[in-house]
Amino acid sequence: MSQLEGAMAAMIKVFHKYSGKEGDKYTLSNGELKDLIKNELGNFLGIPKDQGAVDGIMKKLDANKDGQVDFKEYFVLIGALTMLSNAGKGQK
Known part of the structure; x- marks a missing residue:
């Protein structure tokens, strides 16, 4: 398997x-997203100290407004963080 795969x-x-x-x-769900952010994305987002921070992220990601984040919506978060990380390295 390649590195990208x-x-x-x-x-x-x-x-x-x-x-x-x-x-x-x-x-x-909101709780699952909070756990994922805390455990997997803490270095990129900082660990949210309150539920309000996760609620804000959830609201921005939940494009279809169903109260949950599906894989497509999750991938938007991963893509945005990847782009920010790349920009932080002096790349455009």
Whole structure:
């Protein structure tokens, strides 16, 4: 498996590690998203100290306004963080 294929597999694996603990196994609830952010994205986002921070992230990600984050919406977060990380390295 190439490095990029491994990264893609890891993104999928992380999503499914947290999804489905509270309902639909193909979406992230607010609580699942908080756990994912805290455990997997703490270095990029800082660990949210309050539920309001996660609520704000959830509101921005939840494009279809169903109260959950599906894989497509999750990928928007991962893509945006990747772009920010790249920009921080002096790349455009």
